[in-house]
Amino acid sequence: MTSGGPDALDKTNRINLLFDFYEPLLTDKQRTFLMHYFIEDFSLGEIAADFGISRQAVYEHIKRAQTVLESYEAKLGLLTRHESLRRAMDGLEACVEALPDDSQYKSELLGIAELLREAEQTRIK
Known part of the structure; x- marks a missing residue:
């Protein structure tokens, strides 16, 4: 997974x-x-070894895939x-x-708010 602070975590969460x-x-x-890389937390080196390619090649594949996303x-x-x-549902529930x-x-x-949340969660699974 990417190393670093909150920005790296935010980036990883966004990619996920x-x-x-x-x-x-x-x-x-x-x-x-x-x-x-992002879900199973393999390093570039581990992925490279599994696929018999260089770390740089793995890095390039991941960067291209991120660009596609x-x-x-x-x-x-x-x-x-x-x-x-989600923000609208949070606001509705607060009101x-x-x-x-x-x-x-x-x-x-x-x-109704709960039904909306369940519908939204079902859609992304």
């Missing part, structure tokens, strides 16, 4: 999310290298949409929680 959305659009090789996101915006929906407990709509609105 993009991978969740766009994995079916990747080639087998792109999928394999990204899974080994970012390109898909730029065109399709699935992650951006997902994040917007509903602020309602008095005896509000006739509180439990119904919380149920």
